Structure formats: structure tokens, C-alpha cells
Amino acid sequence: MDHKVRHFGQLFGIFLCFVGLGIFFLFQRRGIFYTPGENRAPGAFGPREYTEKDVDEEHTCLVVCDSSQPESMTFMEEFRQVLLDMRVSYQETDAADGLSLELSSYETAVFALSDLECLRDHITELSGWVKGGGRAMFPMSLQRTPVMDLLSQRFGIMEMGYEYSRVDSIALADGFMAGGDGVYPIDDGYESALGLRVRDDCKIYASEGTTGLPLIWSADFGDGKFVMVNMGFYEKAYRGFYSSAYTLLEDIAVYPVINGSVFYIDDFPSPVPSGNGEYVMRDYGMSIGNFYSSVWWPDMLKIQDQYGLRYTGLIIETYEDHTGIGLPRNEDIADYGYFGNMILVKGGELGIHGYNHQPLCLDTFQYEEDLGYNAWESREAMVSALTEVLSFSKELYPEEEFHVYVPPSNVLSPEGRQVLGNDFPNITSIASVYLPGESAYDQEFEIAQDGIAETPRIISGFNVDDYMRIAALSELNLHFVNSQFVHPDDLLDEDRGAALGWEYLKGRMTAYFDWLYGSVPSIRRLTGSQMSEAVRQYCALRLWKLPEEETLYITAEGVRDEAWLMIRVNEGSLGEVKGGELTQLTDSLYLLKVTDRDIEIMRNR
Structure with a gap:
């Protein structure tokens, strides 16, 4: 009899265990264990508050395009948005309307051209401006023309052909782009890059993964530099390559990011x-x-x-x-x-x-x-x-x-x-x-x-x-x-x-x-x-920067929530920060969390 009682008790215990588990999973399936989480905290902005990307009225960059060149217009459709998102204040001029190149009031210039013949009468002015400290970017694969022949040595090109070479992958230099070390295959690659070789003193940031053909490089010229992009991909998916190339122009580049x-x-x-x-x-x-x-x-x-x-x-x-x-x-x-x-x-x-x-x-x-x-x-x-x-x-x-x-x-x-x-x-x-x-x-x-x-x-x-x-x-x-x-x-x-x-x-x-x-x-x-x-916070952010010999000063207006900046340092490195928290992403890239309107960052030379 005792044996039967014990056996019944064991069975009843197992039965209660299964009932308990069943109730547990039933409640879980119905969500009874859910309570509102921490993600209910109110935001710093109103639910439908409009915030607009704003840039300084003083233009620091000149962009030269050419509406008679279809590829120039294709590129500009993407690059205008890149400059807006980076808060670069720029003046755009169309070479098809006649080019009057006044560079002295600009810090940087971007020539969104594949055919450089419109620069024929401006070679001396362009070269003198860069030699005196100007920074010029040529973001499009160039055609070999007489003007290109005249400028090629200034661009750091040692030799070049007339044909375009196939780009099936991109090999990135260590530290150039966040997450960018290694080789990245290109889906549907084609003959998009001018075949060329550059001098040994050029800094190569990207090359074709198999052939080593230079795709992004910089060439010093006097006190200034040229930044060249020889990829030939002008789709929205490649915007970040052009933004990264643009940051090579300045000793220190700063722009807002979402994070x-x-x-x-x-x-x-x-x-x-x-x-x-x-x-x-x-x-x-x-x-x-x-x-x-x-x-x-x-x-x-x-x-x-x-x-x-x-x-x-x-x-x-x-x-x-x-x-x-x-x-x-x-x-x-x-x-x-x-x-x-x-x-x-x-x-x-x-x-x-x-x-x-x-x-x-x-x-x-x-x-x-x-x-x-x-x-x-x-x-x-x-x-x-x-x-x-x-x-x-x-x-x-x-x-x-x-x-x-x-x-x-x-x-x-x-x-x-x-x-x-x-x-x-x-x-x-x-x-x-x-x-x-x-x-x-x-x-x-x-x-x-x-x-x-x-x-x-x-x-x-x-x-x-x-x-x-x-x-x-x-x-x-x-x-x-x-x-x-x-x-x-x-x-x-x-x-x-x-x-x-x-x-x-x-x-x-x-x-x-x-x-x-x-x-x-x-x-x-x-x-x-x-x-x-x-x-919303990203769009509300306005920036000013003042790089001095020992300190980088940044003013960030519109900060109400966590605001973030990307900083590229092409000369030296960054040290102690006041008004923010700095995370180093690569040898030359930093992520800055903004905590105050006014930020000071020590520069290490």
C-alpha cells in the first residue's frame, strides 16, 4: 500500500510539474510577463519636430561641374547630397556656361569633370592656387586629353594610357575607411578606371584588388595637394567612398554622423x-x-x-x-x-x-x-x-x-x-x-x-x-x-x-x-x-571648426540629444578632449560624442 501511495505521489508530482510548465509557456505566449521597457523614455525632440540640415553661408568649397558632360551630371546628383550631409558649404559653377575660375576665396575645390578641356585657360591659375596651399579633388575617372597630359604630373601620375581598365574589386589601405581593411568585390564591375601608374611619393588609399591599379590617391604639390578618384562608380551605394576622399583634402576634416x-x-x-x-x-x-x-x-x-x-x-x-x-x-x-x-x-x-x-x-x-x-x-x-x-x-x-x-x-x-x-x-x-x-x-x-x-x-x-x-x-x-x-x-x-x-x-x-x-x-x-x-539630432546639428597649431576648436549648435561627429586627421593625431568623448576608429579616423557646445581637442604632432 505504501508503495502505491509513493508511486501515486511521484506521478502526481510529475503531473503538477507539467501543468506548471504548461501554464508558464501559455502565459509567456500570451505575453503576460511583458512590462514596458526602458525604450519608452521620451526623446529630446518633439514627435513630429522638423529639423533641417543647415550649412554656413560662407562658402569654403568651389564645385566645378559641366552640364554638357552627362557623367558630370550623374555624379553631381549624388555628390550634392554628400556635401549637404557633411555640412560642406559650397559654391557650384557650371563650366558649360563659361568658366571664370576664382579660387582665392576657397579652401577646397572639387572638379566634377571627366573631360578637362574646359580648364585649358586655367591651368596656371589652378596650379598656382594648389601650390600656394589650395586643396583640389578630381573625383571622376578622367579622359586622356591634351589638358590631362599637361596636368598629369601635378596629379602624381607617372604614366597613363588611353583605355579604361576593369575594376572588379577594391582593396583599401589600412585605416582609410572604418571597417574598410581588406578587399571588397564589385558586383558587375566594368572598364571604369583610366589605366595609369602613380609616383612612389603618392599616398594610395584604394586600388583595384587584383591589378593594383590606383583608384584613390593624393599627391602633394607645393604647399597644397591633389586628391584623385579613379573609380568611375557614380551610384548612391558608393557615396561614402567620395565623402572619405573629400576628407583627405584638409589637415583635419569634421562632419556630423548619425551613429x-x-x-x-x-x-x-x-x-x-x-x-x-x-x-x-x-x-x-x-x-x-x-x-x-x-x-x-x-x-x-x-x-x-x-x-x-x-x-x-x-x-x-x-x-x-x-x-x-x-x-x-x-x-x-x-x-x-x-x-x-x-x-x-x-x-x-x-x-x-x-x-x-x-x-x-x-x-x-x-x-x-x-x-x-x-x-x-x-x-x-x-x-x-x-x-x-x-x-x-x-x-x-x-x-x-x-x-x-x-x-x-x-x-x-x-x-x-x-x-x-x-x-x-x-x-x-x-x-x-x-x-x-x-x-x-x-x-x-x-x-x-x-x-x-x-x-x-x-x-x-x-x-x-x-x-x-x-x-x-x-x-x-x-x-x-x-x-x-x-x-x-x-x-x-x-x-x-x-x-x-x-x-x-x-x-x-x-x-x-x-x-x-x-x-x-x-x-x-x-x-x-x-x-x-x-x-532628428543629426539634421539639427550645425558645426564650425578652427584648427590651430596645438588645439582643434569645434562649435556644435543644436545639440539636444546624443550628437556625434566623425573626424579625419591627416596630419598628426588627437589627444585630450574637453566637451566630448573621443573614440579612435582607425589610425586617422575618430568618433566624437558631443557633450558640450564648445569642444577643445589637443593635437599631437
Whole structure:
């Protein structure tokens, strides 16, 4: 009898244990353990406060372009934004209107030309200005012309041909760019760089990875210098290479940066696909739902802990393609509670992707490619859809505020954009894409007139390819940002790498993080709303610098939150700081956290 009692007691104890575990996981799945986190702290700026990039009225840089040269105009489309973002005050002149070169009042000059024949009557003036201490940059691959022959020795060129050479990779000198040591393959390289050799006394900062052809170098000339860029890539993804080259002109260059790394998970939480995925079944022998909850999401949480990430999840209520008024509510919410609250518990944030995955477009919107989407019936229907998904989300996560909007497929019509700005004041940030694409709503890091922060994503997917790696490196050096998005169903789509398998894709993603956070461990891990706040501060910042023999003086106006500067030191190094905190990124690059309006930094010669 005692034996039976003991046996029953053991079974009852095991039963209670299982009941307890079941209740625990049920509560966890419903999010009962979630309490509002520290990311609810109010920002230093108003939710829709407009801040504008402003530069000094006194122009310090002359930019010469030529509207008769198509490549010059292509380059200028990107370079104007580079100079604005770096707060370089410049005067632009078009050589096609007749060139009167008055250089004496400028510290730097940029000649955005591939054909230098317009400088024929100005060679002596240009050479004399640089020899006397001026700094000139030629950022475009040059054509060999008689004027080029006359200037080539001043540019540090020892010999050159007439043909362009192929650029398939870029090898960067140690310390030139943050995260830039090593060789970076070029996707779809072509004959873009003039074949040439430079003198041994030139400083080479970038070269073709296989041939060693110089791509970026500087050549001293008298008391001044020439900075030459011989790459021939004028796309948005390469802006950071040109900003880095520009910083070589001055003994000390200072410009504002954002300092933030954000990781978005689009379509998450959302209805989990039913059934089996071909490659999930191949590798794990389980349904999509079980794979998400028992393999993929636990791995994502481990990765989050390993690299200190703060996920921003973007909610989809349903995948039904209704685009009218009177939308049905999704009642299947079990997975929302579990996945969404785990994001919040771990210090992340939830934003809005859409009621469904139909972009906010009316039938007047012209897609550049057929994406298979339905148009919304009216403006009122778009308002109704956003109202519904916000209500649905607030019911699930009553403490969350849903400030971030990500357009489905990164497509957003002017009418949809106007709806967000006028009808939903709680939306303070739109995160679409940085790089242009067919039908894409591509953005700059800026504050729109309606006060919404434009906070574009730079790279996508778990498998960061060569082109995205170049773009990531570029933006790390222009804005000191990393912004990436993935989808859970990337693992189901062969076009997004599903056939490679999750283990391979996970390895590719962690290899990217190893490079990023190994190169710049000081970059801030932010949520989408925190990135919005960082962009507001970045846009509000105005700078003045005065480098003297022993001290660098910086005045920073508009500082209300954490403000950050990038400093390039081409002569000497930096030491003790008053009014800020200095982090050395490379031998010549520093990241400065601004704590006071007036900053003093000792210079070491």
C-alpha cells in the first residue's frame, strides 16, 4: 500500500510539474510577463519636430561641374547630397556656361569633370592656387586629353594610357575607411578606371584588388595637394567612398554622423504560414510553424544576445488582399502574443507594416514592374486599413505606441505618403530603402516637411551580397549607420536564398555582424524610433571648426540629444578632449560624442 501511495505521489508530482510548465509557456505566449521597457523614455525632440540640415553661408568649397558632360551630371546628383550631409558649404559653377575660375576665396575645390578641356585657360591659375596651399579633388575617372597630359604630373601620375581598365574589386589601405581593411568585390564591375601608374611619393588609399591599379590617391604639390578618384562608380551605394576622399583634402576634416545600427524584421509578427516549406522540410523535417518557433526564432534570440541587437518588428495583421472599406479583423492571435512580446521583452520595438501586404497605392500609381498587388479603392480605404491594424496592434500590445511605419515591398505612393503625414500623427518615422529600385520609395536620412523622419534601410536579407557589403561600408563612413531588414519567409523563397538553408544563411548573417561590430564596436544598437530620434539630432546639428597649431576648436549648435561627429586627421593625431568623448576608429579616423557646445581637442604632432 505504501508503495502505491509513493508511486501515486511521484506521478502526481510529475503531473503538477507539467501543468506548471504548461501554464508558464501559455502565459509567456500570451505575453503576460511583458512590462514596458526602458525604450519608452521620451526623446529630446518633439514627435513630429522638423529639423533641417543647415550649412554656413560662407562658402569654403568651389564645385566645378559641366552640364554638357552627362557623367558630370550623374555624379553631381549624388555628390550634392554628400556635401549637404557633411555640412560642406559650397559654391557650384557650371563650366558649360563659361568658366571664370576664382579660387582665392576657397579652401577646397572639387572638379566634377571627366573631360578637362574646359580648364585649358586655367591651368596656371589652378596650379598656382594648389601650390600656394589650395586643396583640389578630381573625383571622376578622367579622359586622356591634351589638358590631362599637361596636368598629369601635378596629379602624381607617372604614366597613363588611353583605355579604361576593369575594376572588379577594391582593396583599401589600412585605416582609410572604418571597417574598410581588406578587399571588397564589385558586383558587375566594368572598364571604369583610366589605366595609369602613380609616383612612389603618392599616398594610395584604394586600388583595384587584383591589378593594383590606383583608384584613390593624393599627391602633394607645393604647399597644397591633389586628391584623385579613379573609380568611375557614380551610384548612391558608393557615396561614402567620395565623402572619405573629400576628407583627405584638409589637415583635419569634421562632419556630423548619425551613429546607429538598426535591425528590422518585416512581416513579423504576422500570420505564420501553414503547411511545409520545401527547404525547411528538407533540412529539419518539420512544418513552417514549428520551424519558426523551435529553430529560427531561438536562433534569432541567441544572435540578438551575442551582438547586443534591438529588433524592430513590423506587424502585418493578415495576408488577405482586401483593399476596400470594412476590413475583417484577424482573430488568430496566439503567435502575435509570443513573438511580439519577446521582441519587447528583449528591449526591441514594434511598428506597422500594414493591415495586409498591399502597398498604400491607388489605381493611379504606375508600378515600374508588375508586383501582383491590388490597388486600394480610395483614400478612405487606405485610412481604414491603417486604422484597423493600429487598433488590432494596440489591443495586443497596449503599452506599445507604434511610431514606425515600413511600406510593404518598400512601395509607397504620394497619396499613401500623404495619408501617413496627415491622418496618423503617431507615425513619426518611415523606414523604406536607401538605394533606388523599381517602384521603391527610396529615401535620404532627413526630416520631411511634415515632421516625419525618413530613416531608410540600406541592406536586406540574411545573405549580404557583394553589392550590399559595398553599400554598407559606404554608409558606415558617410553617416556611420547600419540599417538592415529581413523577413522570416526569406527562408521559404528560393530567390532570397531559401535553397541555401537556414544554417548557411545564419552563418552569412553572423559573419556580416562579425565584420560590422568587430570593425566599429562603438556603433549604437538602436530601435526604429531611436533611429528616428538620432536622425532628428543629426539634421539639427550645425558645426564650425578652427584648427590651430596645438588645439582643434569645434562649435556644435543644436545639440539636444546624443550628437556625434566623425573626424579625419591627416596630419598628426588627437589627444585630450574637453566637451566630448573621443573614440579612435582607425589610425586617422575618430568618433566624437558631443557633450558640450564648445569642444577643445589637443593635437599631437
